[in-house]
Amino acid sequence: MAMPSPLPVRNGVGATRLRVPATGPWPTVGAFMTERFFHLDPERLLSRFDQGEIVAIDGAALTRRTPLGVHDFVWYYREPAVEMHIPFEVEILHQDADLLVVDKPHFLPTTPGGKFLQNSALIRLRNLLDNPDLAPIHRLDRATAGLLMFSVRPETRGAYQLLFERREVEKVYEAVSPLPQGWDPGSPALSGLPFPLVHRNHIEKLRGTVRVQVDPERQPNAETLVELIGFDDRVLHTLLRPHSGRMHQLRVHLAELGVGILNDVFYPDLLPEQPDDFTRPLQLLARELRFTDPLTGAPREFATKRMLQQAPQP
Template sequence: MPAAPLPVRDGLNPTRLRLPGDGAWPTVLDYLLARFPDDAARLRKKVDAAEVVAGDGAPVTPETPYRAHTFVFLYRDPPVESPVPFEVEILHRDEDLLVVDKPHFLASTPRGRHVTESALVRLRRDLDLPDLTPAHRLDRVTAGVLVFTVRPSARRDYQELFAQRRVAKEYEAIARFDPDLALPRTVRSRIVKPDGDLRCVEVPGDPNAETRIELIESRGGIGRYRLLPRTGKMHQLRVHLNGLGIPIIGDNFYPTLYDIAPDDYSNPLQLLARSVAFTDPRTGLPREFASRRRLTTWT
């Protein structure tokens, strides 16, 4: 993929479009108007302001001919979003890494209806770090330690660290206490996400997800659990605890899917990325970062 010839603006990357090979549009603008008919007026203004460019950085004009399989870059107008009323706390910053304590309800990166209200966009904008890139991700409803790379030269080293499972991750969760459930234990299962379904399920087959589960303490019918995932499948921790009959408190996906209003922050998922630890791939030194947050149900 070609590098974007437009810089990050207001914390957001430009949108990259690959012009399809089966089109009969005479110009690039005709294609854009056909693809985004509701944005016709804004697209014309962006073209007039030279804010739509080809892969080589040349501005697209109303007369620029359509060329199949080439790239076009432009800034799309982000959706109007209500601010998530929680701050991102900085745990560590150096020339290579930015480590933060992400709150519940804030997306890690732009996705779907959560674009400007994401940790990545906020931090790029507020800290003037346009090259900031996530080394890994947390679900929007999960709080805790989130690692970003600051410089492009450091990006690959730290992203591969997470991709190759060379990071020790510890999570904390609050869920029902079952005195008959033998812990600690290691859960191994195969987790898949069926097409068209928002939730993941465990199915027969070779395991692709592994979590060690330990009980830290219990009181009043609930338990505080330490979760040590060896893999990072989607919703893995939520699926594994639900499979044991102790779904995480505040989980609106497992065992039952139900809607929550976008501005309802009253019942956060009681799941926290407590810490990450690894050997720094650039210095060879051990590093560990821990969240300062506490899960509200327990406290």
């Protein structure tokens, strides 16, 4: 069972829990935290103790002089550095007492992380709807646009999460890639395989790496059905039906097939980190979601209103 936070959600953001060692070279909790967060200004961090912003499990405020070993955990609100604004909005497509479905723009993360806090779909929606219980049922990469589902209340959250765990949600994506060399309009194929084709491999995310690793020696754990939507003299437009939901799966699979997604800075090659270029979004879109509602038994189907800017014209 998750340990309840003694602090309420504030501005859409829940408090962060930090484990404090029972012993060590630090005389106080404050000394431990200033070393733990060495990248922050020490005096500014310690001033948060003075303001009562770092608390124990019972909600009691710690002070600069609280000794190490008294508390196993402390709670506080994150204060990120100046946050870059993402100038695109989340669009609500469906809302009822249990389920929220939205159209997420490119560049906006699903949940807070790294340098993004208020500029995440979750925090924007919690603040917009005044609902601190809102939680994502699944996730999309920050670079990917399209359909995203949230649970409205904890009592029914598990039923929707089980749909994804049991792979009972049909997910459909579309992508735009550069037209591969040697493309034969009369016999469309990727890596010698005619459409529709299935690509499988073993994908693993290793700690401390930004990209996933592919292990050709291990049993496949990721599978995608790739269908052809269309093409022109520049690009290839594909429909993707993932059977599994591994991190970066669609980006990796298309890259392995020789048609890495347009504007992908991770695959097939990891490019140097650069500021976001809002004119060049990743050409990957979560297009459709279908499932049987676990609460009512009724079929549910949702479709994005967004379009990929580089898709060939019909």
